[in-house]
Ligand code: KG4
């Protein structure tokens with residue numbers, strides 16, 4: 076099989092990224108221009124600013140990715156780009172540029188689902204480590220700022236198929252980290268700073284009730300073993316369950332915990348100290364952990380640690396319940412929140428007890444990047460599943 080060098084382009088949210096990946100198994104270059112500094116002042120991503128910044132960054136980022144890979148526009152075999160989900164205006168910048176290069180150079184163009192990209196970040200790095208044999212069925216938790224999804228992933232011929240067996244009913248897990256950090260005057264994005272501050276608080280100090288999700292047959296469903304077939308079955312599909320609506324679901328909900336944090340702040344009269352912290356942090360250039368610690372009292376640190384503990388317990392608990400119900404052989408955990416230290420540690424401990432492996436991307440490939448887009452494009456390249464020149468951005472593109 077000849078090597079295929081795929082140039083990936085990603086612009087779905089607040090990172091302009093380009094990468095070159097060889098045959099879905101070797102990362103040759105990976106360039107990410109983050110817009111975090113731009114959006115920080117607003118406490119979240121501002122779509123119009125994101126599009127403008129992508130426009131500014133896209134050409135230099137792609138050029139750098141090609142140069143670092145010692146490739147040229149002419150030498151790559153295909154151009155892959157994120158079609159969605161994401162911010163429509165942001166996606167369009169990457170898509171228009173990818174189309175322009177593919178058209179001008181007469182190269183195949185491949186449209187990739189961003190969520191599939193997060194899953195293929197895991198596969199890319201496992202292959203790079205020499206692990207080419209993933210055991211099916213595979214369950215993938217994609218947990219980021221915009222998504223909290225559980226997919227059963229299966230290989231069908233050259234391509235992959237995905238069945239969604241759970242998603243968030245309201246806020247995504249990363250969104251909850253970001254909103255709670257904002258409530259506490261800790262800046263944007265919230266995940267990385269909560270991750271680091273949580274180690275300094277007592278995770279048992281504040282009790283958060285588990286998220287309640289009303290769902291038909293929920294208790295009954297969770298105890299049903301859905302699939303009892305051979306774990307090594309390469310297809311990894313659950314074909315015997317013709318009616319997907321009857322299959323157990325494992326949904327998430329994170330708006331309640333944010334409200335609980337807000338209530339805790341009110342009851343314990345923390346608002347004034349939060350405002351002081353917000354002001355100081357806004358004036359501090361690139362604040363370090365020590366700067367935050369100097370401005371956080373014990374109650375705040377305990378709240379942060381307890382919030383993170385509750386999030387991790389819920390994510391791990393539901394994912395493992397789904398893994399048991401579908402009798403999965405391998406777990407992938409990917410997306411920005413997969414960078415979280417406590418989440419990784421807890422998943423590693425619990426999956427070891429349950430007797431199946433969990434794979435995470437390295438931290439640079441957990442958050443948004445284009446290597447994952449180039450990697451996910453490879454099976455489509457092999458299958459000659461190319462995009463027509465008139466495809467457009469799909470802000471709510473589903474993964475199937
Ligand atoms: O995958 P990603 O870069 O973008 C989306 O597709 O959304 O994820 C960004 C999200 C943000 O909500 C950020 O707060 C969260 O991932 N995040 C983390 C950590 N690093 C990033 N959450 C918890 N712990 C972290 N270490």
Ligand code: ZN
Nearest residue numbers: 219410411443
């Ligand atoms: Zn993402």
